[in-house]
Amino acid sequence: MSGQAFDTDAVLKLIKKSKASGKELPFAFGLGVKPETCGLMIDLRKPGKVLRGDLKKMPGIRKTCFGTLRVEENEVFLQPEKPLKGIVKQLKKRFMKEGLIKFKPVLVGPDGSIIDEETLPDDDAEDQETAAPAQAEDGAAAALKQRIAAAAEAVKALGSPELAGKLAQEVKASARLLGQGDPEGCAARLGRLEAALAKLQAQSAKPPAGQEQTARLSKLLKEQAARIKALPPEQAAPLAARAKEIAAQLKSGALGEAAAGLKALAQALDAPAKADAPEADVMVIWQAAKEEADRGISELQAALRSQNHPVLARIADAGLAGATGGNQTALMIALFEMNAATGDARKKAAQALLAQVAAYGKFLKEDPVIALVEDNPFGISAPVRAPLGNALRQIAGIAKAA
Structure with missing residues (x-):
């Protein structure tokens, strides 16, 4: 999706795609200062947590959640990992404003049962999540930054410019994930990059087999x-x-x-x-x-x-x-x-x-x-x-x- 909190054309296209295919798609929702400014991002490949990182940067977004959605008939079933009170109420008004009135947002829990959002607490789990000790979070981010820097140096040391260019893109992607507030995704991508670099270094240390x-x-x-x-x-x-x-x-x-x-x-x-x-x-x-x-x-x-x-x-x-x-x-x-x-x-x-x-x-x-x-x-x-x-x-x- 584009860098908008609510890209109407993209949202409509992916809702229709989910309806036609029956597949679940990652989404992130941002509670707006007003319902008309709430955000919804859907993507085919980006994880919902990464989309939430994008939404957090948007003006007028107060709280966020992420998960998966599926569409049956004209009902958009939203299944966030940590439900956010106000998601259905705001999306109904936003859908009406954007001409998507025929689609009805429905909040569901992990077991697929429909949730009445009025029963949810006012303070969502995101607030508790961000209240975690900042020191531990900063330490993990610092460790990831060190790994990114080490990987960048290892990539520069490769003899093949073409190969180094491709792996440099992986270094940038890892740094981008960390900047978007997705340390887990960053660590996973870094792990794959480090494994590839270790294999290349082992191959260069011994003569070609066969x-x-x-x-x-x-x-x-x-x-x-x-x-x-x-x-x-x-x-x-x-x-x-x-x-x-x-x-x-x-x-x-x-x-x-x-x-x-x-x-x-x-x-x-x-x-x-x-x-x-x-x-x-x-x-x-x-x-x-x-x-x-x-x-x-x-x-x-x-x-x-x-x-x-x-x-x-x-x-x-x-x-x-x-x-x-x-x-x-x-x-x-x-x-x-x-x-x-x-x-x-x-x-x-x-x-x-x-x-x-x-x-x-x-x-x-x-x-x-x-x-x-x-x-x-x-x-x-x-x-x-x-x-x-x-x-x-x-x-x-x-x-x-x-």
Whole structure:
């Protein structure tokens, strides 16, 4: 939301979003000197406590509370962590003033039961909270400031300007959370930053692992890539796509998966050309489905990178291969072996492929990461189950007929 105590357009948009999706959203409410000056902030990602910190800075706000809200029909159910007397009364008048009269604010407790705000004490828990010993609070803030300063120095000492730039944003975000009165959020973010810095420092203190194996596998991949270029385009396309995936695995340090992929790729290249090729090529079917899924994934990757967060950037770099883990490698090996096999060996390869198809199908249905990709918070259409599931069914039919 914008830096306003009550942004009518933003409030209306997010109330409608909660109503349509049925999801709870974080909110913060500020009791105004007059009902017409009360504040309401709603956000998709910011915690309610952070929103409350923003509200406290607004003129005319006397007391604040935060929590989650949901919308059913036209009732806005507000469930603050510590209820504030006056929230319903003031919001009714503010909604009327802003043209949101059809929405009715309702105060509910932790168990979901409706609260009559007139039964609440005049002094809310926020007053008690701010009455806590200032000395302990100041000591915690000072400790966090020291940690922020130490993290900033560690970031400056990094050899990579690009990496240092990204982590410097994390330092600024931690300082911003502390300034907004959210020491818990600041400590959590600092903890993640400090862990990342410790890992980077440990990596720089020892020589790169598997350097010799990486060089050997890279050489093999280069040789196989040269062989792929000599093939007819329709035969080379799926093999070239697989070579590209292996190159990405080598870059990310997944040497075991890369070695297995290179072995399967070599088998496919060494297999004799078939005079009577099957009408449907399992590799072509899978590659087409994967490219369809990759289109949505690519858009989601761009959205993740735009957040300028190192963890989200690593997730974006992994792409579909990262989301599917070892399932992708195992299935690709089985597809290569099926295409390369003939005679009785083809029947055996078909049975192995059916097992991998079943495992991949189970993974698509149950894995929470796939569900998160398809129902992502950016609202980006990234279908994975439909294209890959259809391809798996086609491939299973071909394998059963082998």
